[in-house]
Amino acid sequence: MIPKKIKVESGALVILWSGGMENSIKLTNLRYNCPCALCAEQKEKEGNSYIPIYNEKEISIADMKTIGSYALGITWRDGHNTGIYNYELLYTLASDGKN
Ligand SMILES: [Zn+2]
Secondary structure (H helix, E strand, O other): OOEEEEEEEOOEEEEEEOOOOEEEEEHHHHHHOOOOHHHHHHHHHHHHHOOOOOOHHHHOEEEEEEEOOOEEEEEEOOOOOOOEEEHHHHHHHHHOOOO
């Protein structure tokens, strides 16, 4: 699935897919699932005791850009910009029912 349109609305990333379906991912969920090595390492280090505590800047998007034809790069307002979300991950997050 390829996104046709992506926008931020009421604290969520709303994606219109090439197939015509539209769904969304809460920004808190998006940030929690940041696929970068830094975030993965922190989650792994803290294991079960990992509690996501976010301030406003960490769950606000400052900028987005597509990367090649397969991913979306997100810059959060706290400056975190190493997360590259491939479309497969976005589709999984948007479909997992946690939103
Ligand atoms: Zn990250």
